[in-house]
Amino acid sequence: MTVTLSDVAARAQVSPATVSRVLNGNYPVAAATRERVLRAVDDLDYVLNGPASSLAAATSDLVGILVNDIADPFFGIMAGAVQSEIGGPGGRAGGERMAVVCNTGGSPERELTYLTLLQRQRAAAVVLTGGALEDPAHAAAVSAKLARLADAGTRIVLCGRPPLEDSDAATATLTFDNRSGGRRLTEHLLTLGHRRIGYVAGPMERTTTRHRLEGHRDALAASGTGSAGNGDQEELTVHGPYTRQSGYEATLELLRRAPDLTAIVAANDTVALGASAALRERGLRIPDDISVAGFDDLPFSVDAVPALTTVRLPLHEAGARAGRLATGAEAPPPGGVATIGAELMVRGSTAPPCR
Amino acid sequence: MTVTLSDVAARAQVSPATVSRVLNGNYPVAAATRERVLRAVDDLDYVLNGPASSLAAATSDLVGILVNDIADPFFGIMAGAVQSEIGGPGGRAGGERMAVVCNTGGSPERELTYLTLLQRQRAAAVVLTGGALEDPAHAAAVSAKLARLADAGTRIVLCGRPPLEDSDAATATLTFDNRSGGRRLTEHLLTLGHRRIGYVAGPMERTTTRHRLEGHRDALAASGTGSAGNGDQEELTVHGPYTRQSGYEATLELLRRAPDLTAIVAANDTVALGASAALRERGLRIPDDISVAGFDDLPFSVDAVPALTTVRLPLHEAGARAGRLATGAEAPPPGGVATIGAELMVRGSTAPPCR
DNA sequence: AAGCGGATAGCAAGCGCTTTCTATCCAAGA
DNA sequence: TCTTGGATAGAAAGCGCTTGCTATCCGCTT
Numbered sequence: 001m002t003v004t005l006s007d008v009a010a011r012a013q014v015s016p017a018t019v020s021r022v023l024n025g026n027y028p029v030a031a032a033t034r035e036r037v038l039r040a041v042d043d044l045d046y047v048l049n050g051p052a053s054s055l056a057a058a059t060s061d062l063v064g065i066l067v068n069d070i071a072d073p074f075f076g077i078m079a080g081a082v083q084s085e086i087g088g089p090g091g092r093a094g095g096e097r098m099a100v101v102c103n104t105g106g107s108p109e110r111e112l113t114y115l116t117l118l119q120r121q122r123a124a125a126v127v128l129t130g131g132a133l134e135d136p137a138h139a140a141a142v143s144a145k146l147a148r149l150a151d152a153g154t155r156i157v158l159c160g161r162p163p164l165e166d167s168d169a170a171t172a173t174l175t176f177d178n179r180s181g182g183r184r185l186t187e188h189l190l191t192l193g194h195r196r197i198g199y200v201a202g203p204m205e206r207t208t209t210r211h212r213l214e215g216h217r218d219a220l221a222a223s224g225t226g227s228a229g230n231g232d233q234e235e236l237t238v239h240g241p242y243t244r245q246s247g248y249e250a251t252l253e254l255l256r257r258a259p260d261l262t263a264i265v266a267a268n269d270t271v272a273l274g275a276s277a278a279l280r281e282r283g284l285r286i287p288d289d290i291s292v293a294g295f296d297d298l299p300f301s302v303d304a305v306p307a308l309t310t311v312r313l314p315l316h317e318a319g320a321r322a323g324r325l326a327t328g329a330e331a332p333p334p335g336g337v338a339t340i341g342a343e344l345m346v347r348g349s350t351a352p353p354c355r
Numbered sequence: 356m357t358v359t360l361s362d363v364a365a366r367a368q369v370s371p372a373t374v375s376r377v378l379n380g381n382y383p384v385a386a387a388t389r390e391r392v393l394r395a396v397d398d399l400d401y402v403l404n405g406p407a408s409s410l411a412a413a414t415s416d417l418v419g420i421l422v423n424d425i426a427d428p429f430f431g432i433m434a435g436a437v438q439s440e441i442g443g444p445g446g447r448a449g450g451e452r453m454a455v456v457c458n459t460g461g462s463p464e465r466e467l468t469y470l471t472l473l474q475r476q477r478a479a480a481v482v483l484t485g486g487a488l489e490d491p492a493h494a495a496a497v498s499a500k501l502a503r504l505a506d507a508g509t510r511i512v513l514c515g516r517p518p519l520e521d522s523d524a525a526t527a528t529l530t531f532d533n534r535s536g537g538r539r540l541t542e543h544l545l546t547l548g549h550r551r552i553g554y555v556a557g558p559m560e561r562t563t564t565r566h567r568l569e570g571h572r573d574a575l576a577a578s579g580t581g582s583a584g585n586g587d588q589e590e591l592t593v594h595g596p597y598t599r600q601s602g603y604e605a606t607l608e609l610l611r612r613a614p615d616l617t618a619i620v621a622a623n624d625t626v627a628l629g630a631s632a633a634l635r636e637r638g639l640r641i642p643d644d645i646s647v648a649g650f651d652d653l654p655f656s657v658d659a660v661p662a663l664t665t666v667r668l669p670l671h672e673a674g675a676r677a678g679r680l681a682t683g684a685e686a687p688p689p690g691g692v693a694t695i696g697a698e699l700m701v702r703g704s705t706a707p708p709c710r
Numbered sequence: 711a712a713g714c715g716g717a718t719a720g721c722a723a724g725c726g727c728t729t730t731c732t733a734t735c736c737a738a739g740a
Numbered sequence: 741t742c743t744t745g746g747a748t749a750g751a752a753a754g755c756g757c758t759t760g761c762t763a764t765c766c767g768c769t770t
Contacts, residue, residue, distance in 0.1 A: 002507065004726055015750045020728060027729095030748060045503070050475040051415060052726035054406035055755050062455075070456070071435040073428055080426040083458045098472055100417075101425070101456035103438045117453055120405040148400070152357065244654065273658040280660075299599065303628040305635075305660035359756055370720045375758060382759090385718060407756035410725050713770085720763075726755105733750075740743075 003044045012040035023048060054122060059153065061097040063326055064118040064126040068106045072242070073298050074268070074315065078129050078159060081319025086125075086327050097124065097327065106203075108138045115145045118154070125155035125326035129319075131208030132161045139165065146171065159322035160313075162207050163337045172325040172332040174318050174340055178208055178295075181311040181342030182215025185265060185293055188309070188344060190223045192352045194263040194291065198254040199237045200247055200275055202267035209267060212295060213237070216265060242267060247274025255282060262290060262353035269294035269301045269310055276304065276349070287351035297345055306348030313342055358399045367395035378403060409477060414508065416452040418681055419473040419481040423461045427597070428653050429623070429670065433484050433514060436674025441480075441682050452479065452682065461558075463493045470500045473509070480510035480681035484674075486563030487516045494520065501526065514677035515668075517562050518692045527680040527687040529673050529695055533563055533650075536666040536697030537570025540620060540648055543664070543699060545578045547707045549618040549646065553609040554592045555602055555630055557622035564622060567650060568592070571620060597622060602629025610637060617645055617708035624649035624656045624665055631659065631704070642706035652700055661703030668697055 009016040014033060021027040022037040029037075040046075054060040063086050067075035083099040100123070102114040111133075118126055126149060132139065143164050146156050156171040158164070163173040189197055199216055202209035217233060238253050240246030247266055251274070254261060264279070266272035272294030276286060284290050286306060294301060297312035318340050324330035364371040369388060376382040377392040384392075395401075409415040418441050422430035438454040455478070457469040466488075473481055481504060487494065498519050501511050511526040513519070518528040544552055554571055557564035572588060593608050595601030602621055606629070609616060619634070621627035627649030631641060639645050641661060649656060652667035673695050679685035 002726095005728095006726080016727075017729080017751080018749060021749090024728080028747065033748080047471060047474050049410070049477070049726050050472075051406040051409035051477060052755090053728075055404070055410050055757085056726075056728040058728090058755070060406060069435065070425070070438070071428060071431040073426060073431065076426040076428065076431040079456070080424065080458055083425070083456075084460075096472060098455055098457065098469075098476070100453055101434070101438075102453065103435055105439075114453075116402060117405075117451060119402050121453070122404070122406060244658065273655065277658055300628065300655045303599065303632055303659070357756095360758095361756080371757075372721080372759075373719060376719090379758080383717065388718080404756050407725090408758075410727085411756075411758040413725070413758095711770100714768085715766100716768105717766090718764085721761085723758105723760090725758085728753105728755085730753090731751090734748080736745100736747090738744090738746105740741100 003046045004049070005046075008037065008040045008044055008046050011044060012037045058122065060122045060124060062100050062118070062121050062123045063097055063323075064100045064102055064114070064121075064123045066102045066104055066111060066114055066126070066128045068104055068130045070101055070103050072270070073300075074270075074296055075129060077298075077315040078319035078322070081316045082127050082129075082159070082323040082326065085320045085323025085329070087329075108133055108135065108141075112138075112141055112145060115142070115149065119145070119149050119152065122152065123149070123154050125157065127157045127159055127322050127326050128161060129159045129322075130161060131202075131206045134205045134207060134210065155326055155328065157322045157325045159318055160208075160315075162211075170332075171336060173337040174322055174325070174333075175337060176208075176313055176318070177339050177342050178211035179215040179218070181295065181313070181344070182212040183219045184215075184342070184344045185295070185309075185311050186216045186219035187223075188346060189263050189265070189291060189293065189350060190219060190225060192263075192291070192350060194353050195225055196258060196261050196263070197236065198251070198258065198261045198264040200250040200254070200264060200266045200271050201237055201239045202242050202271070204239050209239070212267060236261070240271075242270060244270050244274035244277075247271035248278045249274075251275040251278035252282075255279075263293070263350070264290065265293045266295065268296045269298045269308060272308055272310070272349075273300075273304065276308075287349050288354065291350040291353070293350055301345075302347070304349065309347045309350040310345050311342045312345050314340060358401045359404070360401075363392065363395045363399055363401050366399060367392045413477065415477045415479060417455050417473070417476050417478045418452055418678075419455045419457055419469070419476075419478045421457045421459055421466060421469055421481070421483045423459055423485045425456055425458050427625070428655075429625075429651055430484060432653075432670040433674035433677070436671045437482050437484075437514070437678040437681065440675045440678025440684070442684075463488050463490065467493075467496055467500060470497070470504065474500070474504050474507065477507065478504070478509050480512065482512045482514055482677050482681050483516060484514045484677075485516060486557075486561045489560045489562060489565065510681055510683065512677045512680045514673055515563075515670075517566075525687075526691060527677075528692040529677055529680070529688075530692060531563075531668050531673070532694050532697050533566035534570040534573070536650065536668070536699070537567040538574045539570075539697075539699045540650070540664075540666050541571045541574035542578075543701060544618050544620070544646060544648065544705060545574060545580060547646070547705060549708050550580055551613060551616050551618070552591065553606070553613065553616045553619040555605040555609070555619060555621045555626050556592055556594045557597050557626070559594050564594070567622060591616070595626075597625060599625050599629035599632075602626035603633045604629075606630040606633035607637075610634075618648070618705065619645065620648045621650065623651045624653045624663060627656075627663055627665070627704075628659065631663075642704050643709065646705040646708070648705055657702070659704065664702045664705040665700050666697045667700050669695060
């Protein structure tokens with residue numbers, strides 16, 4: 001019922017071995033023979049049995065991409081870029097690799113389960129995107145799992161998260177410079193004259209959250225604003241998930257705590273959108289009454305009104321590079337770690353305070 | 356070097372068959388034996404060999420999801436919803452299925468290539484999302500491919516595209532009512548008093564594009580606006596890809612052709628954002644000088660300023676249902692086709708014309 | 711007491727492909 | 741003319757798992 005290699009072989013009057021070699025193309029086969037085989041493949045509408053190949057060859061052409069939330073363009077852009085570079089049908093290489101996008105939803109267990117599933121599939125590579133959870137136990141579990149994957153020949157690439165602690169594994173890491181991005185953003189606000197700045201942070205225990213927040217506080221501290229007569233920094237920080245709603249609610253909370261804020265920095269652009277909505281609803285004009293800034297520079301940020309001041313992360317470039325690293329098309333950076341810069345994008349949502 | 360089933364069997368002092376049965380859980384195994392086996396699995400850190408299982412069992416637990424652009428939330432939301440329902444680690448079922456998200460980039464060849472790749476992997480199901488290309492040759496090729504997949508036991512689900520012509524295959528289809536959504540949107544504008552309405556359409560030859568445009572023209576025709584003294588409808592329609600930039604450029608073009616437009620309808624929200632940017636740049640206020648409307652109701656639309664009037668498509672619900680259909684968790688709709696309604700969301704970007 | 715049948719477990723035959731090792735063939739060198 | 745070796749093609753041994761069929765063990769029935 002299903003056509004197999006031997007069927008093709010029979011029709012082309014060659015051995016199965018030859019058909020396999022024609023299909024894999026890494027062994028000399030006479031042109032005439034190849035022709036005959038290809039014609040037979042075509043005639044019979046033959047499709048290779050992937051599992052059988054993978055079993056026999058002990059490798060697969062699946063590349064796993066772990067993301068927190070595929071519906072979030074932050075991850076969608078990276079995932080798309082990875083996929084475009086791994087040599088699948090969409091890629092330049094025109095290979096046959098397929099991307100398996102795994103949605104962890106930010107859950108540590110799912111992250112591990114997916115890693116196991118990918119190990120089970122003998123994935124050719126695994127790309128972990130986005131910030132990592134800072135729980136030591138979980139970090140250790142992930143490291144262990146990755147080490148085992150690497151042992152089995154799976155390439156590991158981290159994209160947008162800090163390098164592994166025990167980076168003994170041959171892991172390539174592309175890390176975003178969230179801290180200096182955060183610092184520069186807040187410096188920009190300080191330069192404009194803001195002194196009372198609210199911060200809507202991401203969820204606790206995420207590296208991304210912490211680094212951005214640290215950058216923010218570094219800037220405040222450096223300017224002497226952090227400590228002196230500025231109330232408690234903790235007081236001006238509210239944590240929540242990376243969602244619009246969180247930005248909305250956190251902003252209302254901040255306004256309650258400190259009605260005299262002249263600026264609000266959000267953990268990312270999505271959160272900033274929610275924050276803006278809340279401010280607008282409160283009758284505050286942006287940036288006249290209060291400035292707002294985001295992070296990531298997602299595509300919609302430039303279309304916000306006023307356009308959102310934010311920190312641009314080259315998500316597409318990073319994803320593409322991660323894809324190349326995953327396939328070995330690009331050599332890993334020296335030391336295994338490359339830091340990807342963040343660029344401040346000053347737009348209409350920030351202006352000098354007027355009070 | 357790698358642990359196999361027999362290693363586990365040896366350690367648990369049972370036969371490989373028994374280990375397999377414990378792991379697959381569809382055969383009676385005495386509790387004590389099961390215990391012993393599971394302990395051995397744990398001790399040895401055993402991970403099943405996916406390709407080997409798939410080969411022996413002639414099935415896999417991969418579910419393919421074809422999308423035009425994973426970086427676009429329209430597809431991201433659907434893909435995420437599908438994945439959450441197929442019983443992978445993220446799903447309620449907690450099964451072991453994995454989603455393979457395939458980015459076609461809208462290219463017909465890639466669509467076919469991915470379908471072949473999924474066939475090769477013996478995918479358990481394939482979900483095709485978004486509008487289809489209207490090229491008869493390509494449609495036939497896809498149909499043929501799907502028929503072959505279905506033959507091989509792969510479930511086929513179409514989500515957000517019209518049913519197949521020759522729907523002999525056991526294909527479940529969830530189709531969006533783009534036409535009536537488009538009609539209602541334009542009726543809304545007509546009711547407000549608009550008569551000169553520009554339309555920024557999607558790419559030619561896409562079902563989505565055509566249906567939305569037809570809805571628009573139906574509404575115009577029904578009101579008598581389409582023909583009488585309203586210039587050529589063609590004149591007021593510009594096609595382009597579903598991107599912000601396209602919306603921007605098409606809007607400038609429309610303004611050039613007909614400076615007296617009082618409203619612009621965009622093919623989707625992303626395009627509407629670009630259109631708004633162009634209008635704003637031209638010094639036109641929304642909705643005072645000109646109304647703007649989109650389609651899809653993507654998350655950012657409510658945060659546009661003014662909030663975007665649009666047509667809401669229940670992307671998440673549709674994706675979730677598609678996921679359930681893909682796993683057989685839900686029975687296919689009668690006739691194999693279910694139409695999913697579109698809801699008009701009137702917001703701030705549309706108002707009566709003032710000229 | 712002999713017979714039966716349900717509940718478990720094992721045997722062994724593949725699943726369809728890759729790949730090592732061998733066998734052939736033929737042109738060119740000695 | 742005989743040898744030598746590069747270029748191709750084939751034989752066959754798995755890869756690690758699933759599963760139909762068979763074997764065994766017991767507690768009961770008759």
